Amino acid sequence: MTSQPLVIADRQFSSRLFTGTGKFSSTALMEEALLASGSELVTVALKRVDVADAEDDLLRHLGHEQFQLLPNTSGVRTAREAVFAAQLAREALETNWLKLEIHPDPKYLLPDPVETLKAAEELVKQGFVVLPYIHADPVLCKRLEEAGVAAVMPLGAPIGSNKGLLTREFLEIIIGQSRIPVVVDAGIGAPSHAAAAMELGADAVLVNTAIAVAGQPVAMAQAFRLAVEAGRIAYEARLAEPVAHASASSPLTAFLD
Amino acid sequence: MSFRSVFDTYSWDATKSSIYAKTAADVEHALRTPKRTLEDFKALISPAAAPYLEQMAQLSHQLTRKRFGNTMQLYVPLYLSNECQNICTYCGFSLDNAIRRRTLSSVEILREAAVLKEWGYEHVLLVTGEANQTVGVDYLQKALRTLRPHFAHLSMEVQPLHKSDYEILMQEGLNTVLVYQETYHQEDYKKHHPKGKKSNFYYRLETPDRLGQAGIHKMGLGVLFGLEDWRTDSFYTALHLDYLERAYWQTKYSLSFPRLRPAEGLVQPKVEMSDRELVQLICAYRLLNEEVELSISTRETPTFRDHIIRLGITSISAGSKTNPGGYIVEPESLEQFEISDERSPAEIAAMLRRQGYEPVWKDWDHALM
Numbered sequence: 001m002t003s004q005p006l007v008i009a010d011r012q013f014s015s016r017l018f019t020g021t022g023k024f025s026s027t028a029l030m031e032e033a034l035l036a037s038g039s040e041l042v043t044v045a046l047k048r049v050d051v052a053d054a055e056d057d058l059l060r061h062l063g064h065e066q067f068q069l070l071p072n073t074s075g076v077r078t079a080r081e082a083v084f085a086a087q088l089a090r091e092a093l094e095t096n097w098l099k100l101e102i103h104p105d106p107k108y109l110l111p112d113p114v115e116t117l118k119a120a121e122e123l124v125k126q127g128f129v130v131l132p133y134i135h136a137d138p139v140l141c142k143r144l145e146e147a148g149v150a151a152v153m154p155l156g157a158p159i160g161s162n163k164g165l166l167t168r169e170f171l172e173i174i175i176g177q178s179r180i181p182v183v184v185d186a187g188i189g190a191p192s193h194a195a196a197a198m199e200l201g202a203d204a205v206l207v208n209t210a211i212a213v214a215g216q217p218v219a220m221a222q223a224f225r226l227a228v229e230a231g232r233i234a235y236e237a238r239l240a241e242p243v244a245h246a247s248a249s250s251p252l253t254a255f256l257d
Numbered sequence: 258m259s260f261r262s263v264f265d266t267y268s269w270d271a272t273k274s275s276i277y278a279k280t281a282a283d284v285e286h287a288l289r290t291p292k293r294t295l296e297d298f299k300a301l302i303s304p305a306a307a308p309y310l311e312q313m314a315q316l317s318h319q320l321t322r323k324r325f326g327n328t329m330q331l332y333v334p335l336y337l338s339n340e341c342q343n344i345c346t347y348c349g350f351s352l353d354n355a356i357r358r359r360t361l362s363s364v365e366i367l368r369e370a371a372v373l374k375e376w377g378y379e380h381v382l383l384v385t386g387e388a389n390q391t392v393g394v395d396y397l398q399k400a401l402r403t404l405r406p407h408f409a410h411l412s413m414e415v416q417p418l419h420k421s422d423y424e425i426l427m428q429e430g431l432n433t434v435l436v437y438q439e440t441y442h443q444e445d446y447k448k449h450h451p452k453g454k455k456s457n458f459y460y461r462l463e464t465p466d467r468l469g470q471a472g473i474h475k476m477g478l479g480v481l482f483g484l485e486d487w488r489t490d491s492f493y494t495a496l497h498l499d500y501l502e503r504a505y506w507q508t509k510y511s512l513s514f515p516r517l518r519p520a521e522g523l524v525q526p527k528v529e530m531s532d533r534e535l536v537q538l539i540c541a542y543r544l545l546n547e548e549v550e551l552s553i554s555t556r557e558t559p560t561f562r563d564h565i566i567r568l569g570i571t572s573i574s575a576g577s578k579t580n581p582g583g584y585i586v587e588p589e590s591l592e593q594f595e596i597s598d599e600r601s602p603a604e605i606a607a608m609l610r611r612q613g614y615e616p617v618w619k620d621w622d623h624a625l626m
Contacts, residue, residue: 024615027615047625048617049619
């Protein structure tokens with residue numbers, strides 16, 4: 001039983017689990033966990049890599065054919081800074097894919113909607129495949145879609161919080177009205193959260209902390225892989241609606257019989 | 258509006274009494290509650306919290322790991338000058354200390370930098386005394402310009418400056434500024450800093466405000482332990498941090514915990530802070546604030562550092578020299594204080610890996626600003 005592949009821009013993904021590269025206890029362990037996750041899209045912070053160094057430790061461990069790199073702009077505070085960082089990332093990492101992250105607030109790392117929209121408009125014009133990290137704001141998602149981004153990445157909960165789908169109501173609206181892929185990013189702390197996001201109809205999820213900080217990151221990466229697959233298959237198979245009580249008769253319409 | 262308007266509403270003595278009055282019940286409440294207040298913090302740094310240290314350490318470890326993962330940032334100080342016009346009773350660079358003064362030239366700075374690069378560093382902390390004639394904004398600007406092509410992250414621990422000066426230096430790639438109040442005890446501050454610009458308590462107190470207004474990316478706060486009651490000083494530090502986080506919400510914050518070390522011409526610490534108490538404080542800060550960066554320097558012993566990294570610390574220095582030219586140019590020049598952990602950066606990195614931490618050398622890029 002295989003679920004439908006996901007297409008973002010011109011690329012097809014058989015895995016709907018996207019991953020991050022932060023917080024692992026070693027780059028070797030990160031590599032092993034990411035391989036176990038089956039992930040094909042891996043985000044990496046521009047600030048963590050030395051783009052001038054061909055032997056950069058982080059990049060060396062990500063040099064597998066199945067990993068499409070998704071550079072992110074973590075650290076920038078404005079649209080202007082984001083556009084500059086994006087250009088550098090494109091040149092250095094030889095990809096026009098970009099996870100647009102503008103979180104001027106270093107405490108909760110919550111995205112700035114105004115600067116993100118501004119930067120997205122500019123980056124799309126410059127030919128980037130833009131995946132913006134944003135709050136679960138349905139209107140902002142439509143505005144970004146109109147701006148031409150390749151997917152939207154609304155958060156489930158504050159990044160790194162492991163709190164799950166606190167924004168569920170808004171994610172449902174976003175998924176319901178989006179014409180581009182919706183990737184739930186941030187806050188997913190357990191495989192069950194990932195499965196729940198997929199059951200809602202999210203096209204993919206992005207997980208980092210929950211894998212990197214787990215007791216056994218490789219095993220946890222496998223658990224997330226299975227959960228995302230299960231959630232997607234369940235969504236495609238159409239879940240039975242929960243029913244609160246049995247309905248035996250039809251008192252209001254029986255007279256029609 | 259500055260921190261002064263908050264600070265002036267607190268009395269040192271009343272604050273101190275309220276910390277020492279905290280009970281075991283207050284501590285237990287502080288441990289249970291998910292969102293901790295400054296009152297909870299008082300309980301956690303009070304003598305009443307001593308029996309709860311293991312529990313605090315476990316919570317601190319968990320919270321730090323969730324936020325910062327299994328990583329540890331590495332940085333190293335680069336002393337540029339030991340010239341100083343201030344008299345500080347605890348510092349080797351004090352004006353009244355009859356030692357030969359040294360300020361590095363650009364060529365010398367590059368020679369020192371080459372050693373640090375060789376060790377793998379991408380984050381350097383530039384340190385000077387306060388000598389505005391020779392080591393003023395022009396000198397600092399030139400130093401940053403010299404170093405910017407070689408390091409991803411430039412921090413500075415120098416005399417307090419004006420907002421416009423910080424803006425000039427940020428243009429040169431300055432990312433982080435550390436400015437320690439030394440003590441929040443206003444009357445005794447004067448005794449520890451009898452002469453020089455540093456004797457102006459309020460100018461120093463309002464420095465973080467000027468940094469925040471300049472839009473600095475990161476600033477570091479702290480006090481020097483050994484001058485006054487550490488619990489009261491730490492409460493004020495937490496109060497300052499709380500104010501700054503609300504006022505300058507785009508800035509990142511870090512805290513340091515320097516304990517007074519032996520130095521040339523130094524007075525004896527008035528107050529001793531034990532290892533156990535320092536652990537208590539570090540854990541208390543983490544329990545109060547899950548996001549703040551906590552830094553530990555080579556002032557501490559190898560044994561202490563090997564253990565403390567698991568209890569809330571997020572950044573660590575290694576291989577440090579506290580004298581200008583100390584790495585290669587003039588190893589015998591006067592140091593600010595003696596270091597306790599003389600292990601090399603490679604040895605510290607190996608120690609971190611053995612404990613399951615990835616040493617992070619680079620976590621910033623000039624392309625981001």
